[in-house]
Amino acid sequence: xxxxxxxxxxxxxxxxGLEKWLEEQANNGLFPVSIGSWATFTAAGVPGTRFxxxxxxxxxxxxxxxxxxxxxxxGWEYAFAIGSSYFLFYTTDPRAVExxxxxxxxxxxxxxxxxxxxxxxxxxxxxYFVLIAVIxxxxxxxxxxxxxxxxxxxxxxxxxLQIFDPVFLVFIIAQIFIFRKNSRDLxxxxxxxKALREGMAPPPSSGPSKKIVWENAISxxxxxxxxxxxxxxxxxxxxKIPLDDFDRPYIEIQAMES
Numbered sequence: 001x002x003x004x005x006x007x008x009x010x011x012x013x014x015x016x017g018l019e020k021w022l023e024e025q026a027n028n029g030l031f032p033v034s035i036g037s038w039a040t041f042t043a044a045g046v047p048g049t050r051f052x053x054x055x056x057x058x059x060x061x062x063x064x065x066x067x068x069x070x071x072x073x074x075g076w077e078y079a080f081a082i083g084s085s086y087f088l089f090y091t092t093d094p095r096a097v098e099x100x101x102x103x104x105x106x107x108x109x110x111x112x113x114x115x116x117x118x119x120x121x122x123x124x125x126x127x128y129f130v131l132i133a134v135i136x137x138x139x140x141x142x143x144x145x146x147x148x149x150x151x152x153x154x155x156x157x158x159x160x161l162q163i164f165d166p167v168f169l170v171f172i173i174a175q176i177f178i179f180r181k182n183s184r185d186l187x188x189x190x191x192x193x194k195a196l197r198e199g200m201a202p203p204p205s206s207g208p209s210k211k212i213v214w215e216n217a218i219s220x221x222x223x224x225x226x227x228x229x230x231x232x233x234x235x236x237x238x239x240k241i242p243l244d245d246f247d248r249p250y251i252e253i254q255a256m257e258s
Contacts (some may be wrong), residue, residue: 004030004041007216009208012083013117013185015053015110015192017205022051022088035082037216046092052076053086054100055113063087071099085113107196114193116184124179167229174222181215 004027010017012035022032022039026049030041054063061081063071069231071089074243075096079088089099100106 002043003033004043005038006041007033007038007213007220009210009213010205011185011188011212012085013188013192014205016202017207019051019053020205021208023049026051032079032088034080035088037220046130049090049092049095050080051088052091053082054089054099055086055110056081056084074099092148103196103199103201107193107198110189110193110196114189117182117189121182123188126183128175128179170229174226177215177218 010021012018025032025039025041026045027047029043029045029047031041031043031045031049031092032041034040061084063078075093076089076091076099079090082088100109127245195202
């Protein structure tokens with residue numbers, strides 16, 4: 001069966017926005033079979049299909065048989081897992097009841113996901129601070145017994161040269177990009193959970209965004225150049241240079257000692 005792939009135009013933290021976008025695709029005859037940075041569809045979509053994202057439970061990356069059976073009795077079928085956050089359920093029956101009868105219960109179901117996202121963000125911040133502290137200590141304060149240079153900051157030009165190494169710059173830019181994206185998604189998830197727990201509808205979705213399309217497209221396109229840079233960086237020290245490539249004669253050890 002022919003498959004159609006589309007760059008995801010909404011954040012996976014925008015639950016209502018992603019559900020609505022999938023329903024629009026179903027109205028166009030497309031049914032999702034996988035969702036990541038891009039969504040893959042088959043031409044099996046049924047107009048009027050509803051989709052609901054259910055956060056992971058305690059049992060890992062697949063719903064329990066009891067959950068699948070319970071939802072099937074209510075008219076919903078399990079499709080697949082999305083990343084490490086959601087199970088996707090769908091129904092083509094317009095009479096099927098909603099999975100949650102009120103906003104409060106929906107908000108409670110998202111608490112586990114919200115806390116997991118907050119813990120992940122805190123771990124990321126702690127890891128960044130530790131890495132920065134370790135790198136600063138190694139560069140400026142770690143002194144080897146073979147180092148006769150008394151000034152710790154004498155190697156600053158070398159440090160600056162290493163910082164502007166292409167691989168290191170790409171790594172820093174990628175980390176800033178990922179951190180900003182995760183922070184935005186966490187804010188969106190927290191605002192939705194807060195509203196639901198208070199019995200209100202979540203903030204309205206901004207819908208498909210060209211910015212998010214570009215983010216996902218850049219993430220996919222950056223994989224190849226980053227892999228090439230890393231391969232070149234780590235293979236360079238082990239490359240063999242023919243002796244004929246050296247234009248100048250070798251310096252004798254006696255000349256160096258004198």
